[in-house]
Structure formats: C-alpha cells, structure tokens
Amino acid sequence: MTATRIVVVDDQDVVRAAFEVLLATQPDFAVVGSAAEGEQAVRICRDLRPDVVLMDIRMPGMDGIEATRRLLTDPEPPRVLILTTFDLDEHVYDALDAGASGFLLKDATAERLFDAVRIVAAGEALLAPTVTRRLVAEFARIRVRRREPDAALQALTTRETEVLRLIAEGLSNPEIAARLVVGEETVKSHVSRVLAKLGLRDRTQAVVVAYESGLVVPGDR
Amino acid sequence: MTATRIVVVDDQDVVRAAFEVLLATQPDFAVVGSAAEGEQAVRICRDLRPDVVLMDIRMPGMDGIEATRRLLTDPEPPRVLILTTFDLDEHVYDALDAGASGFLLKDATAERLFDAVRIVAAGEALLAPTVTRRLVAEFARIRVRRREPDAALQALTTRETEVLRLIAEGLSNPEIAARLVVGEETVKSHVSRVLAKLGLRDRTQAVVVAYESGLVVPGDR
C-alpha cells in the first residue's frame, strides 16, 4: 500500500514546519506539499492531489473554511482535517457544512494526530466530543419532534387536526371552508374546538403550536 | 501510561473471541472482560470500569442501544464504540442519541479498529462518513435557514423584525406593546408595515413566514 499523501496548510511557518516534521516520522505518511493561505492551498491541491489536507481555519487571505469549500467542489476531493485552537470555535459548523471530515485541536498529541490522519484518510469522520454532542443533540431534537408531535394534539379529532394544519398554512376560515368543501360555520366550530382543546386564544397561537409541536415542519411544503 | 481497558459485547461467541484476540495484539490495549448481552454488559462494566466498550447492536435480550443508554447514566461512563454490520443501520441515530461515541463497520481492518479504539478512548468521536454526512446535512439545513432567513425579510427594519418575531410567539398587539413598552397604536403600524412589506394578509400568515423563512426555529424557546 502506498503512503497517505498529505498537504499542510497554515499561515504560521513554525507550525507548518512542525507538522511536516512530525508527519514525516511516520512511514505511511508522505507530506507532499504545504501552503500558507487558502488560495495557494487550493492551487497546490489541484496539482498534487493529496489524500488528506491539514487545514488551519484562521489565515490571512482566503480562510480555511472557504478553501475547504473550494476543495470539495473537486470531483475527487481530498479529505480535509481542520485544525482549530479551540474546539468551540464558531467556525466548526461552517467547516462541517463546507465538507470537512474532521477536527483536531492543535494541542493534540502526536499520536492523536497520526490516528486522526489515518482515520480521515480511510474515509471516516472525526469530531471532537463537544461538537458531536451538539450535533447529535440538534439531530435528536428534530427526530424526537418528528415522531411524536405532542401529547395535547392527540386529543384532536382527525378533522380538527386537518383544520389545524390548514390554519398553519395561513388560510382564513373562508379559505379553509373552500378547501374542505364545507360551510364556513363548520370551519368556525372546528377552529373553536381546536383552540379550546389546546387552550389557545386565537389562530395565531395555533400556528405556533402547529410548528412547535412538530405537526408542521418548516420546509415540508 | 496505562493500557486502555476494553470490554467486548457481542452475542456471537466467535466474533467476540476474534475481537478479543485481535485487540490483545496491541500492547496499549487490555481486554478486561466481555459480555454476550446488554444486561450482562451493563453489570460487567459497573464492576470492571473499562475505558472503551465495543458494543454490538443486535443482541438477544437487551440490545446495544439500550445497554449504551444505561451505561451512559453512570457518572463516569465508558466510551461506547458501536459495531454495526451495515452503517446505514436505522439504529445509528438512536445509538448516537443514547450517547455512543462512534461507529465501526464489522468488516473494518484491524488497523482501523485499533485507531478507532484509540480515538474514542481519547474522547473524540468517530463516525462513518455516511452518518456524518447525514448529520451534517440535517444540521446544515437548520443553520442555513438560521443565517439567511429570507430575501424578503431583509426589507424589514430592526423594529419590524422584532415585532414579527413577537407575532410569531403568538402575542397579540396589546401584549407586544407591553413587551416593547410602546403604545398599541405603534405596534399596529409596525404590524401593518410588516404585512405590507411581506405581502401578507394577516398575522397568521406572518407566523407561517417567520417559521418557514427560518427567522424563528421550532424549539428555540
């Protein structure tokens, strides 16, 4: 098996050199190039086609996030391993969005760095636990909501739920009546019962409940 | 530095034995125990206090997900590395939710397994790229919406946006007036201008726009 081809991107010469030396101690790694800035990194990777790019975020000129985004547009992009000083860095999510495969704190041990590069090169993703926790938390939030709308909504009849959903589309009573092909009076009594059952004052609050309960999900229309 | 203490949980004796032998080849690993089922795994971990648990998902009796959940209730829980046969396994998200630190395909190479254990032991999280991609995609969906609500909303002044946000909380005009410490008439004119600028008929539609545009995100309250 051939060595993992690596490019190091960091604006600080010392840091860059340190990583290069460190990585060179591993027989299965080959540092094929380096860059001090995003624009340069993109150009170099286009030529050298590394397997993994160690990418600093904060750099003069094009930053690591944008560089990552550019790199990922390539049909056969390298894996990008982001190096951050603080793992709570705001940019972490932007980097994920840009397509980074992982994060590593700059103060990680050499062994950790080696493991990380190998993991990322193999196509896995590596995340700091705090990041994962937040990601998972966000994700769990969506899923939980998606499977069980909300206790209170269970009290509604199918027709009432239907009406609530239409309210949450911003329809007026006459419009809902037209949509359901019933009289407006009918709609009004449905609406009244929905509000009563949910303990709400007006249809505006009903819309809020519809969204917050997960009965209606943004973007589903 | 002491060896990483590992417990292997898998209902198939052969698999369990294979992992034990494999892990034993590494000087920095120490397999301290194993279990064939969730209940047993929880009990064993309580006594042996391993650093990492290699956990199969599908098992008779208590499955890996539930076992993970139980293990994580411990004040100083072990890191759980889930072993799946297919990384598209439905349970992946449940496992993340339960607190697993990572996933590994059972057909991974020995080196990958070793790296994975070390990574997880160090407190990082390891995810298969497909899982990460889906997680990040979900997450990005939320964020994208969060940073750039919508073109039309840009036309609103800060005060108008503020009012829209309060409308989207289900507040009436008098309530908004109280909240902003201004007259109700003021609120009415703000509301009117919001509706006019966004081309809406009533506040109900304004709530819909607030959610659909991402100005307001379900669960943020």
Added chain:
DNA sequence: TGCGGCCTCCCCCGCAGGAGGGAGGCGGCC
C-alpha cells in the same frame, strides 16, 4: 440646511374571527 428613513402615536372604519350558545345526521359501541 434640508431630505429621507425610522420609530412613535393618533384617528376612523370595516370585518374576519372567536365566544357561546343550539341542533340535526351518522356511525360505532354497549
């Protein structure tokens, strides 16, 4: 200096929408 945008407050008007009743038809369940 004047202009324009924003926030503030005020007026009148019309109406959709919500409260609070009642009532009939239909289906399922006991």
Added chain:
DNA sequence: GGCCGCCTCCCTCCTGCGGGGGAGGCCGCA
C-alpha cells in the same frame, strides 16, 4: 334499542385586527 362522539350547520354578540390615512421627533447623510 339507546348512548355517545364526530361532523355538519346555524344564530347572535363584539372585539381584535388590519386598512388607510396623518403627524411629530430623532438621526444620519448629503
């Protein structure tokens, strides 16, 4: 058979909201 829940429709009352004006004060910009 009788009861009950759901869907349907009807009535009155009235208030909250939105439309359509106007107006004054403040600030930033030209």
